[in-house]
Amino acid sequence: MTNSAWETLSDQAVAVAGVVYFLALLAHLVEWASLREVAPATAGAGAAGAADGEGGTGSVAVDTGPDRGAERERRVALFGRLGLLLTGLACAVHLVALVGRGLAADPNRVPWGNMYEFTVSGTFVVTLMYLVLHRRFSLAWMAPFVTAFVLSTLMIAVIWLHSEVTPLTEALNSYWLVIHVVSAVIATGAFTLGGILSAAYLVKDRRGEATTGPLARVPSLATLDRVSYRIHAFAFPVWTFAVLITGPIWAHEAWSSYWNWDPKEVWAFITWVVYAAYLHARSTAGWKGRNAAILALVGVATLWFNFIGINFFSTTTQHGYAESAPAFVEPVGR
Amino acid sequence: MSTAPPDTRPEARERRAGELSPRELGRWLWRQLTSMRTALILLLMLALAAVPGSIIPQEGVDSVKTARWQDEHPTLTPIYEKLSLFSVYDSPWFSAIYLLLMISLVGCIIPRTFVYLRAIRAAPPAAPRNLGRLPDHTSYETDEETRAVLERARAALKDRGYRLRPDDGSDAVSAERGYLREVGNLLFHLSVVVVLVAFAMGGLFGFRGGAIIVQGTTFTNTLTQYDDFEPGQLFSAGQMDPFTFRFDDFDVEWQNTPRRGVLARAFKAGLTYRETPDAAEKSYDLRVNHPLSVGDTDVFLIGHGYAPVITVKDGNGEEVFNGPVPFLPQDQTFLSFGVLKVPDSPTGEIGLEGLFYPTFQLADGNPVTIYPNDANPLISMQVYTGDLGLETSSQSVYDLDKTNAEQLLTDDGKPLRLDLELGESATLPDGLGTVTFDDVRPWTRIQFSQSPGKEVALVGVVLALVGLLGSLFIRPRRVWVRARREGGVTMVEVAALDRSGGGDVVPVLEELVGELRTAVPTGTAGTTRDTREDEGRNDT
Numbered sequence A: 001m002t003n004s005a006w007e008t009l010s011d012q013a014v015a016v017a018g019v020v021y022f023l024a025l026l027a028h029l030v031e032w033a034s035l036r037e038v039a040p041a042t043a044g045a046g047a048a049g050a051a052d053g054e055g056g057t058g059s060v061a062v063d064t065g066p067d068r069g070a071e072r073e074r075r076v077a078l079f080g081r082l083g084l085l086l087t088g089l090a091c092a093v094h095l096v097a098l099v100g101r102g103l104a105a106d107p108n109r110v111p112w113g114n115m116y117e118f119t120v121s122g123t124f125v126v127t128l129m130y131l132v133l134h135r136r137f138s139l140a141w142m143a144p145f146v147t148a149f150v151l152s153t154l155m156i157a158v159i160w161l162h163s164e165v166t167p168l169t170e171a172l173n174s175y176w177l178v179i180h181v182v183s184a185v186i187a188t189g190a191f192t193l194g195g196i197l198s199a200a201y202l203v204k205d206r207r208g209e210a211t212t213g214p215l216a217r218v219p220s221l222a223t224l225d226r227v228s229y230r231i232h233a234f235a236f237p238v239w240t241f242a243v244l245i246t247g248p249i250w251a252h253e254a255w256s257s258y259w260n261w262d263p264k265e266v267w268a269f270i271t272w273v274v275y276a277a278y279l280h281a282r283s284t285a286g287w288k289g290r291n292a293a294i295l296a297l298v299g300v301a302t303l304w305f306n307f308i309g310i311n312f313f314s315t316t317t318q319h320g321y322a323e324s325a326p327a328f329v330e331p332v333g334r
Numbered sequence B: 001m002s003t004a005p006p007d008t009r010p011e012a013r014e015r016r017a018g019e020l021s022p023r024e025l026g027r028w029l030w031r032q033l034t035s036m037r038t039a040l041i042l043l044l045m046l047a048l049a050a051v052p053g054s055i056i057p058q059e060g061v062d063s064v065k066t067a068r069w070q071d072e073h074p075t076l077t078p079i080y081e082k083l084s085l086f087s088v089y090d091s092p093w094f095s096a097i098y099l100l101l102m103i104s105l106v107g108c109i110i111p112r113t114f115v116y117l118r119a120i121r122a123a124p125p126a127a128p129r130n131l132g133r134l135p136d137h138t139s140y141e142t143d144e145e146t147r148a149v150l151e152r153a154r155a156a157l158k159d160r161g162y163r164l165r166p167d168d169g170s171d172a173v174s175a176e177r178g179y180l181r182e183v184g185n186l187l188f189h190l191s192v193v194v195v196l197v198a199f200a201m202g203g204l205f206g207f208r209g210g211a212i213i214v215q216g217t218t219f220t221n222t223l224t225q226y227d228d229f230e231p232g233q234l235f236s237a238g239q240m241d242p243f244t245f246r247f248d249d250f251d252v253e254w255q256n257t258p259r260r261g262v263l264a265r266a267f268k269a270g271l272t273y274r275e276t277p278d279a280a281e282k283s284y285d286l287r288v289n290h291p292l293s294v295g296d297t298d299v300f301l302i303g304h305g306y307a308p309v310i311t312v313k314d315g316n317g318e319e320v321f322n323g324p325v326p327f328l329p330q331d332q333t334f335l336s337f338g339v340l341k342v343p344d345s346p347t348g349e350i351g352l353e354g355l356f357y358p359t360f361q362l363a364d365g366n367p368v369t370i371y372p373n374d375a376n377p378l379i380s381m382q383v384y385t386g387d388l389g390l391e392t393s394s395q396s397v398y399d400l401d402k403t404n405a406e407q408l409l410t411d412d413g414k415p416l417r418l419d420l421e422l423g424e425s426a427t428l429p430d431g432l433g434t435v436t437f438d439d440v441r442p443w444t445r446i447q448f449s450q451s452p453g454k455e456v457a458l459v460g461v462v463l464a465l466v467g468l469l470g471s472l473f474i475r476p477r478r479v480w481v482r483a484r485r486e487g488g489v490t491m492v493e494v495a496a497l498d499r500s501g502g503g504d505v506v507p508v509l510e511e512l513v514g515e516l517r518t519a520v521p522t523g524t525a526g527t528t529r530d531t532r533e534d535e536g537r538n539d540t
């Protein structure tokens, strides 16, 4: 296959992945809509169904209640499984898009030379981590949020960030880059999942424990807090490795100084400090729970701002992938 | 871990400062400063304080952009300057937060180290009177003797790496594991201090400088040879390594991309260098991402461009300038901008300013460059004379002071533009002389730096990571097993406590109780048969 054929394949794969994510999201929305009607105990299902009045006949026989409840539960399970399957499929196509991107470049390279590629990689990791951790942490309830997040971020990537395949500028052409970016992207995926958990925590904290409807599916506050902590506890060392070890090593090789206070570095540091504060908050009386969850959300905000936003604000960044001109032709002072 | 931070003690907060003696006040302040909550707030302040530096151009990061920004914002500039907003990371307020955090950190670590040293020798605490009060507990009944149950519990916990409280004949077993978590935590925080110190050392004793070096020339590592030089506050000239190198050859690989045109993909500078004036000569191909280390100095290839070789003769035919003039690339086409100043011409100062086209083509009489390689080069210069301020002001080499200068014009009053192809020369009007474009040579921008303490910083962060992993993933827990005879059966209560607040101890309990109830006892002969029978019963 030629390079441009790979590039086309990649672009098409992103589009297909987007469509499949959309279908997955739809499936999960149906699942949740069905949940709305299901009362947790079978005994209550008839009453809930009757109260909805959506039987249409106006006179709902009481003894059909449990049946309908069971049927709805089947529907919930069916669409839940369908959604998961579609998400898995989308994730596979998403991977094809990444591989195609890498093979389209001459010479072949890792698919993270610019913002578009970073975003596509980052969202891929979010999906992948969700799928991997799905069983272990019972994350089924997160499905609509994850698919909606990935879908909308992919759309942003395609509409605003898309750019052609180009060879890596030489400063980016280093195996440290591979290690640095792999770890940064993994941490980003994990922090994003952690952020969704923290958001759910805050919503649930506001609304109180629900016994019916979609909120009932969201695990208890204690569980949310614990799972969120465990994901953050995984992501934080990975982020430390990415931005405070491999990043500086690479910066030293490419730019002659291991820490330059470049805006990207500054924000990576800010993110790190905020998450360190999150970890501290969890073990500080008065900051536990709610405030810690807020800090986790602040962390995610700084993370994604650094990923995308800073390029539009900052006046100086050497992180060349944000712009098209070669990043290493520096003017001389004096 | 659960050692409560001192600030949660009620008496520390209820008293007002006015009621304290100076000594108490000092202690109170110290306690506040080293409390976890203060650390948390300082951390958040540090994050917040780092923000402006990423939005406002920083002198230390890009002095050219900073100067330009300052020109564009005349009203804000003095205010920002007062607030040190152009050098946020060296500013007093940033340093203050940073120092307070350091003090808080050290003040926190030292006492904790002693607490830890005591804790590591201590036995697990005795079982609480009522295990049922703990959030995670379970119980079962058995016919087994209490001693037998406790013996097995001890063995099972020991197998799982728990430390046991010496058997004091009580009705319960106390066990604890995860002592190393605290070591990890201390290691992490200590390493943060190490990294901060190493980082500060790099800033104080290091330097960073750069020079544009034209192919064929020799560079001697002395301050005068640098184009720009940023020393740390405690840098001394004696730190300069006495190396020299010659820039022999240059290689650039151009790549045609379908949509973005021709890009420079890889470039390298072949150097011959001597570490000291009388050391043997060595050679090195300097490339981006592949620095050369000489002594304590690292040498980096940062960028490249073209230096047209230009000869200027004055009105008397005397050569007043001859040499390569590095032009700065403006974009990836390598259209480059340059300035040539000739101060010591007896027939009047001459200043040339203009563009270099690596591969030019004429479009409507104006040159455009179609390829970044120097296949068909052209310089296109405008000429100034009069007072160029060359003797007085120390300005940038890429800045021609035209305030008192006079631009040379053609006969019909338009600005004179010299378009010279390789080998061509032009005669300047008013008997000023001639300009010849002799040759093109590549230049590279080379950056030099010393960052003392960089190895220490690296070791520091790696240790911090190791400590962090320990602190996050070693699960400190306590387990208690109590067995009591009650109404002819043995009541066994098991409780577990996760001391990190992150773990779920229910599986730990289930697993342990599962083993206690089913394991075949190996101990004292007398109880063996009985327990087997128990087991049969339990399984049904």
Ligand code: HEM
Pocket: A276, A279, A280, A282, A283, B001, B002, B033, B034, B035, B036, B037, B039, B043, B101, B104, B105, B106, B108, B109, B185, B189, B192, B468, B471, B472, B500
């Ligand atoms: C540069 C500043 C600091 C950073 C980056 C930092 C980072 C961390 C991290 C990542 C943890 C692990 C959290 C966990 O085990 O769940 C931690 C724990 C802790 N830090 Fe810090 N810390 C900093 C400053 C401080 C200071 C100044 C203090 C002292 C007041 C402090 C006290 C503690 C304590 C007591 C813990 C144990 C929390 C626990 O696990 O129960 N830290 N710190």
